[in-house]
Every structure is written in structure tokens, then in C-alpha cells.
Amino acid sequence: MAIPDHARANFQTLLRAARDGNLALLECADAVTSAPRYVICAVGRDGADFTMTPFGHLADADPYDAYLPPLEPPATSPST
Template sequence: MTIPNHAKANFHTLLRAAADGNLALMDCLDSRTSEPRYVLCAIGHDGTDRVFTPFGHLADGNPYDAYFPPDPDNPQGFLTAD
């Protein structure tokens, strides 16, 4: 499966923000579930104001339980619990 260009661009933005010291972890509230989320944000500057751009939140619990990785033998597939 190919990672779309917009996801790659966002990843590179996060790398630049981290290298420049402009990455923040913010305590936020999920707008759909009202659960607390710890959100990775790039910090931008608009004059003297700071702009926090959210890119994603940290996985709750064990992140290894939250995701299935790509299947190295099938470029279109993922390894599952089966």
C-alpha cells in the first residue's frame, strides 16, 4: 500500500518541527468522544502569535495492540491477529 503524498508531507512537517524545537504535546479533549487525548502539534508563528497545528494523538494503552503492520509478503495487505 502506498502512503499518500499528503501524509508524507505532514510527516516531513513534523520532522522539521521537531528538528527546530517547534513540536508540542498538548492535552486536548476529543471532540467526538470527550475523552482526553495527548495530541502532537507543530508550532507555527503568525507574527507574535503561536499557531498549534494538530497532526495526531498518541495511542491509548499498548500501541502494539492498536495497529496491524503491513504484510511484508503482500504489498496490499496487513498482518492481522488471525
């Protein structure tokens, strides 16, 4: 499974923000449930104002329970 270009670009932006010290952790409310979420944001400037670009939220529980490893591609049989 290939990682899409937009995800790679967002990851590079996140790395750049981390390298430059422009990351913030904000407490926000989930748009559907209103539960609190702790959101990782890149911080930018727009004149005297700050802009926060959300990239994702921290896992509420054990993140190992939330994800599965990528699937292995099916083995190909040699052609005869």
C-alpha cells in the same frame, strides 16, 4: 500499499518541526467522546501569536494492540 503524498508531506513537516524544536504536546478533548487526548502539534508563529497544527495523538494503551502490520502484496505466479 503506497503512502499517499499528503501523508509524506505531513511527515516531513513533523520532522522539520522536531528538528527546529517546534513541537508541543497539548492536552485536548476528543471531539466525539470528550475524553482527554494528548496531541502532538507543530508550533508556528503568526506575528505575536502561536499556531498549533495537530498531527495525531498518543496511544492511550498499548499501541501494538491498535495497529496491524501492512499486508504483503500477493505473490505473482510466473506466466507460462
